[in-house]
Amino acid sequence: GDKVYDEFKDRNHEIITGTVRRFEKGGAVVDIGKSEAYLPYNQLIPSDRFRVNDRIKAFITEVVKTPQGCNILLSRVNTMFLVKLFELEVPEIAEGIVKIEGVARDPGHRSKISVRSIDSDVDPVGACVGMKGSRIQNVVHELSGEKIDIVPWNEDSVKYICNTLSPVEVSQIIIDEDEHSMDVIVPDDQLSVAIGRGGENVRLASQLTGWNIDIQSESQMQMMLEEAKRRLLFIEGIDESVADSLIRLGYTTLEDIVAVQPEILAELPDISKAKAAKIIEQAKNMLEIGMGVIDIDNELEEKLNVPTTTLSCINEELAEYISEKGYHTLADIQSEPDTESFAKNSELSLRRARQIRYSLQMHIDELEGRITTVNGKLDADSFFDFSRIDNNEEKEEKEEKETEETEETKETKGETDKDK
Incomplete structure (x- = not known):
């Protein structure tokens, strides 16, 4: 046991080749020369089909000394197994000319590996x-047919993500630094390819x-921007041109408006600093009133199935x-306590989760008859309960008027002093 341990302790985290001797508890016992190693069932690639006396490569994950001898555990699903295989096959990687910058793997199905070269004359992908x-x-072949994407690494995050999703053509990327997320817009006919089977491609790209x-299609994005514009128009002081300007700047949700500084909004045409502050305050109130927990009764829950x-x-x-995340009906989405929980459990960006929850709230209001239409269009006053906002309307207008009058008085006094 000591001799075996001394020989293999320094070979931990390396690839080893052996022969399958027998199967125990679903795993394979592998003859590796002076000892035997064990490859557990859950460390086999799903598509592996080994028989007794087959030659096998695996990654040593653990070498443990025990009273009975030495236990050597193997894996074929470990991410480092993929890395070590490339080191064996690609001399440029072994020599350090080509660097592996990242690996994401779904064993037996698909992997992505990003590479860069420290020598401009060496193409890392090639x-x-x-x-x-x-x-x-x-x-x-060694990974039993696992598909592998070789991705050129790039220090620019946007270019890197475009490389990761290649050959899908990326139309647009919207970056949210705070959430460390990106909404990637692709042509409609490439959406399913970009997402991949069961979301596999986008999941690996994220990893x-x-x-x-x-990932969103161009038509999805256009539809969501139209919905965003409609929501922004619910705020008094925001007209079509202001809404278009806000959307171009990336402010598409009430949360975006609440987070912006009044000085930024005041840079838009026809928006004073006082008006900007008022818009932000209204957005806060609308957010509190309209986007809290979505409470429904049993009758409405049936309608959401x-x-x-x-x-x-x-x-x-x-x-x-x-x-595949468990959201089969609108009732499933409604059951989440808040938007953040929905985003986390559905593995969607917070921005996308908000858009869906907004739409769900609107759908519920339509079912409940809280939304009416005027000439075929939604009536803004019927979407949110503006009572709390309206209560302060008079007070805010009075304060704004007093502020303007004070400024005018100061200007008049200044001109009078100059004349003197």
């Missing part, structure tokens, strides 16, 4: 792929880059994605 794909095919990535595609902002691809 080095990993090899002549006629020989190098990468050897790795794919690889470290950003929360939310409908597919999530009932909301215009959820298409088939998005519905399939959130369905």
Whole structure:
């Protein structure tokens, strides 16, 4: 036991080749020369089909000395197994010319590996792929057919994410630094490819880059921007042109308006600092009134037992994605205590989660008859309860008027003093 431990303790986290001798508890006992190692069932790639006497490569995850001898544990699903295989196949990686910057893996299905070269004459992707794909095919074969995407690393986060999603064409990216998330807009016909089977592609891209990535189609984005504009128009003082300007600047939700400084809003045409402060205050009140916990009774809950595609902002691809997270009906979305919980559990960006919850609130208000229409359009006054806002309306107007009168008095006095 001591001799085996002394020999293998320094080989921990390396690849080893052995022969399958037998199967125990669903895992494989592997002959590695002077000892045996154990490859547990949950460390096998799902598509692995080994038989007794088959040669096998695996990654040593643990070498433990025990009273009975030495236990050596193996894995074929560990991310480092993929890294070590590339080190064996690609001399440029072994020599340090090509660096592996990140790895994201769904064992047996798909992996993404980002690489960069410290030598401008060496193409990192080409080095990993090899002549006629020989190098990468050897790795794919060893991983029982696992698909591998080689991604050029880039220090620019936007370019890096575009590389990660290639060959999908990215139309636009909206960055939220605070949430460390990006909304990636792609053409409608490429949405399913960008998301991948069961959200696999976007999930791996998020893991690889470290950003929360939310994929939307161009038509989805356009629809959401129209909804955003409609919500902004509910705020007194925001007309069509102001709403368009706010959306162009990235302010598409009530939370965005609440977070902005009055000085920023005041830079827009026809918006004074006082008016900007008033707009922000209204947005705060609307947020508190309209976007709290969505309470419903049993009768309404029955009406919400409908597919999530009932909301215009959820298409088939998005519905399939959130369905795998447990959201099959509108009632499932409503059951979340708040938007943050929905975003976390659905693995959507907070911005997208807010948009869906906004739409759900509007749908519920329509079912309850709280929204009316005027000439075929939604009546803003019927969407939110403005009573709390209106109560302070007179007081705010009076204060604003007094402020303007004070400023005018100061200006008049200043001119009088000059004349003297």
